[in-house]
Amino acid sequence: MRALILALLLWPGAAAAGGLGASRTLPAGHVIAPADLTVTESPRPGLTDPAAAIGMQTRITIYEGRPIHATMLQAPRVIGRNQIVRLSFQRGGLRIDTEGRAMSDGAAGDLIRVMNMGSRSTVTAQVMPDGSLIVLN
Template sequence: MRVLALIALLPGPLQAGVLAAARTLPAGTVISASDLRAVDSDRPGLSDPSQAIGLQTRITIYEGRPIHANLLRAPRLVSRNQIVRLSFQRGALRIETEGRLLGDGAAGDLVRVMNLDSRNTITARVMADGSLLAGR
């Protein structure tokens, strides 16, 4: 009961340090340490810079606005309509060809891709080097 009385006596809302945009960050910006600043805010947001640095903004984040995890994503390695190396591997068999992406993708994402030789659409996983691996 004493704790509730003490909280009721505190002036205004409690403020905590959160990360905010140091400048306006357009959609697609990969965040660096210089893009962040700590601010006191009663609004929720990320507080650890390591949770934001290296990630890409989904939408434009305006200067001074708190940064939330749902506004960020892993950086896109491949983009729609990009021509990429497409590999299929099963045991010792490895087939490589070119494909056209039908959507964007980050490392580990499953994306649809059209095989340029056969014109078939398949699903492949985006690898860390930007290549695509099908058949897994």
């Protein structure tokens, strides 16, 4: 019995398993759509649930037929570095809206540094899904 298990582990085709792969070459920064996915056989299978990949953005170029792993993906970026954004501050009944410059990329929910264009001060803000920023400090 141990010999059979050992033979299966050492046999090159025994470890291959199905997973999701790229149906075409996906460049870095591409948002994955259902047509970008295919089932592949690989000794190191990646994601198996299409819902975990669809709508995510590639961090690196993924070549056709290669398995897709979670580390290759990130939440889609809503804000780009150096982008001019709407910056909002709210406390009680007071609300201040101004322009800011994003100091880094950010996905919805991320905390990023933003330079207030009016005062030239740097603040921390949370990225909202619509691309606006809410000041936290």
